[in-house]
Amino acid sequence: MNYNFINKINGWAIFAIATLVYMFTIEDTASLWDCGEYITAAYKLEVGHPPGAPLYMILGRVFSFFAAPENVAFYINSLSALSSSFTILFMFWSITLLLKKLILQGKKELEKHDQVGIFVSASIGALAYTFTDSFWFSAVEGEVYAMASLFTAVIFWAILKWDEEMSELQANRLSSNATPNRWLLLIMFLLGLAIGVHLLGILVIPAIGYVIYFRVKETTRNGFFIAGILSIIILGFIQEGVIPGTISMASSFETAFVNSMGLPFYSGSLFFFALLIAFCIFGVRYARKNNMHLLSNALMGLVFLLIGYGSFAVIVIRSNANTPLDENDPENLVTLHSYLKREQYGSSPILSGPYWNSKENPRDQFEDISAYHLRRWVVVDEDTDLRGFVKEEDA
Incomplete structure (x- = not known):
């Protein structure tokens, strides 16, 4: 039989096993922690806690169409089960690649013996991950981690397909008209969609960077570290630049147009996105006209990333509908920016602050537990912050 045909059949067989396992062990209703909120948000497309999961909400809503009201939780939980079994499918195919x-x-x-070894090894690897505790746990409840894992698996499989086609092209086994870079554009689109589920999905970027590096450059020690650093920079650019930065600029236009110019609501937002679209179109045309292939591909990748990221429009649309669950009320891009930055959570200093360097409580007061940091709080004035102290007489 043809290798590719056997590869597909084996992959779908592993998928079927994983699906049966997860569907037979799925939660009937809502689990503890965030599951009840996610199920509620998906059922009626409501706005959950920052920074939101709009793509998960949309897909969960689709699954709820097939459920009677008393079975909504089960059907949305099945979205996680299927996401997890598809993760196993793409993991199998990634291992074979x-x-x-x-x-x-x-x-x-x-x-022939090579093929047998590949399929047996991939089956063992995929099935071993199927039954891992943390993955199985998230596969049977209404949470975003199963779908985030799916995006990670699909994106990594896609970069391996790019690598395979590049290898075939370099060996003259593919037509010169072949376009392996289409996989990179697909990856950028999937990364944008992954943001609409959970930020865990973009953590695959360093792995993508290393696959590209090993394909296009000769491996050296310095090159290896430089590739890792560049990958982390790209990850940081998307995490701290594209995700909040795009909305931050749009909100600045919105406040300027509405507050300073007296124009209608959303006029600044519409102008910003029209400007962004015009910039991308002009940039791609300019790059192609001047044979600047790297710039052209980078801009096209940014376009596909932003298209996928566009799922967050659902948050604003549904917040304007004033749904019963409408956390932070992100009805416009100004409040959406605060929502995406998760400002309501505050910050927890790591190297300094009230937790890292606060005084240690005497160990002998609590002989049965480890030492911990003692901190008392008292309101000293209505117009000031809480003041911390260690000894009660210092209050």
């Missing part, structure tokens, strides 16, 4: 690449380094084609 890696093993195939490893074996073909020393030969031109796979022999």
Whole structure:
């Protein structure tokens, strides 16, 4: 039989096993912690806690269409189950791609025993992950982590497909008209969508960076570290630049147009996005006209990332509907910016502040537990913050 055909059949067989396991062990109703909130938000497209999960809400809403009111939680939980089993499917295919690449380094084609080894190893790896405690736990409840894992798995599989096609192209086994870079554009779109589920999805970026580095550059020690640093910079740019920065600029236009110019609400937002679209179109056309392929691909990648990121429009739309669950009320881009930055949570200093360097409580007062940091609080004035102290007489 053809290798690719067997690969597909085996992958779907592993998918079926994972689906049966998760569907038979799925939660009937809401689990503890955030699950009840996510199910509620998905059922009626309501606004949950910052920074939101609009794509999860949309897909959960689709699944709830098939449920009677008393079974909504089960059907939304099944979204997590299917997301997890698809994660196992793409994990299987990723393992076969890696093993195939490893074996073909020393030969031109796979022999029969090579294929058997690849499929057995991939099956063991995928099924082992199927039954891991943390993954199985998230696969059977209405939470975002299962779908975030799915995006991670699909994105990593996509970069391996890019690597495979680049290898075939360099070996002249593909037509010169082949376009492996389409996989990179797909990855950027998926990264944008992943933001609408959970930020865990973008943590695959360093792995993408290393796959690209090993394909286009000769491996050196300095190159290895530089590739890692650049990958982390790109991750930080998306995390701290694109995600809050785009909305931050849009909110600045909005406040300027409404407060300073007296124009209608959302006029500044519409102008900003029209300007952004015009910039992207002009930039891509300019880059292609001047044969600047890297710039062209980078701008196209940014466009696809922003299209996927556009799922957050649902948060603003549904907040304007004043749904019963409407946390932070992000009805416009100004309040959406605060929502995305999770300002309501405050900050917890790591290297300094009230927790890291506060005085240690005497150990002998609590012989049965480890030492911990004692802190008392008292309101000293209505117009000032809380003041901390260690000894009660200092209050």
